[in-house]
Amino acid sequence: MKQQQGMSLIVKRITKITVSLIFLFGMYIVLHGHLTPGGGFAGGVIIALSFIHLVLAFGKEIALQRLRESFFSAIESFGGLMFLGIALLGLSGGYFFLNVLPKGVPFTLFSSGIIVLCNIAIFLKVSAGLFSIFIALAIIRMPMDDAKEQSR
Amino acid sequence: MIELHVLLGLMIIGAIVAMEIEDLLSSVIALGAVGFGLTLAFLLLRAPDLAITQLVVEILSLIILIRATVGVKLPREKIRSRIGYFIFAVIFVALFLSFSVKAIAQLPLFGDSLMRIGSQYVAEAKIKTAAANIVSAIILDFRGYDTLGEATVLFTAVIGVLAVLRKSRKQA
Known part of the structure; x- marks a missing residue:
């Protein structure tokens, strides 16, 4: 009999719908970091949470076939x-961290020079870093787990 | 401001519950209540940037903590109550409170700007960076060095976790 991976069918169906919405909200937080509250760090954590959502719902073996640790x-x-x-x-x-790019008009999406690019860089770093920590914690096999499976 | 004090009181109660309760999972949930109380406190103090960051980091750490504590039972150590420990604790707390009353009286008032540079940031951020969110303008433009240092701290943490866990995975 094939071993059941992850949570129940209901959770998996709902996850397929909600993961893309969570990802989209994270991208919104990142790209509007210079206009509304939020920014690269908060948006990066939200996107890392959307991947973690996938791993929790589908079980680590199936999810980690698609999401490689080396890629992150x-x-x-x-x-x-x-x-x-x-x-x-x-x-x-002139100097380190000078805002060299054109500033643009305030309150528009393409404004404020390097701040948008900095937000994107921080988002890549934070989301990939936190998710690779989660992968490392999920893959690790503790001696307790082995003992638990043997006793079953 | 009264709701902030109620919230802080609830957070103190949650922290005491998290320390004293027997079950590890209940302790983690009480810790989460403290974290979400902190989120609401940031919102009441009108810091939505901090509130969003606190909320998502709290969720992430709760997931990891619940995964780590589900089905784990730690033997609880019984601390024998002695009269000497009690007297030391009372003396220490009394000293700490008396000094902190003196120190807190010297602090500037709540919301008072102590340094001139803060008001300069507020005045010039929109002209110099054209960013509508002034917090982004400060942390990524005026104070870029600090954010670079923070990114370095996170990078070092990720490298450390991966190095430690990779070694134990090879042994298993």
Whole structure:
């Protein structure tokens, strides 16, 4: 008999609908970080939570076939380098973290120069970093778990 | 301001419950109540940025804590009550409270801006960065070094967790 993975069928169906909505809300928080409350850190944690939602509902074996740990490690390093690169870009205009890009009109989506790019970099870093911590905690097999399965 | 004090009182009660209760899962839930109380306190103090961040980080840490404590029973150590410990505790708390009353009287009033640089940020943020959310303007433009340091702290934490867990996975 095939072993049942994850939670019940109801949870899996609802998860398929809600995960994309949570992801969309996280992207909204990230991209509007310079207009409304929120920003790269909060949006990154929300997106990491949407992936965690998938892992919790479908069980770690099935979910981790699609979501590789090495991919998230690479994304996290890329986010950190992107943030540092934006900071170094300011050196071309004078000093570290100078806002060199055109500022635009306040209260519009494409305004405030490097702040949008910084939010995106922090979002990549935070979401990938927190999710890879969760993957590492989920994969690890404690000696207690082995003893529990043997006693079954 | 009265609702803030009620909220802070509830958070203190939740923290005491989290320490004293026997069951680990109930303790984690009481800890979550303290965290959500902190979220509401940030909202009452008109800091929605902090409230959002506190809420999502609280949910993440609750998921990890519940996963770690479900089905685990720790033997509870019984602390023998001695009269000496009690006297030491009373003396320490009395000293701490008397000094903190003196220290708190010296603090600036609530919401009072102590440094001139804060009012300068408020005045110039919209002109210099064109960001409507002034908190973003401060943490990513004026105070970019601090955010870089915070990102470094998170990076180091992730590297540390992955290094420790990878070793124990290889042994298993």
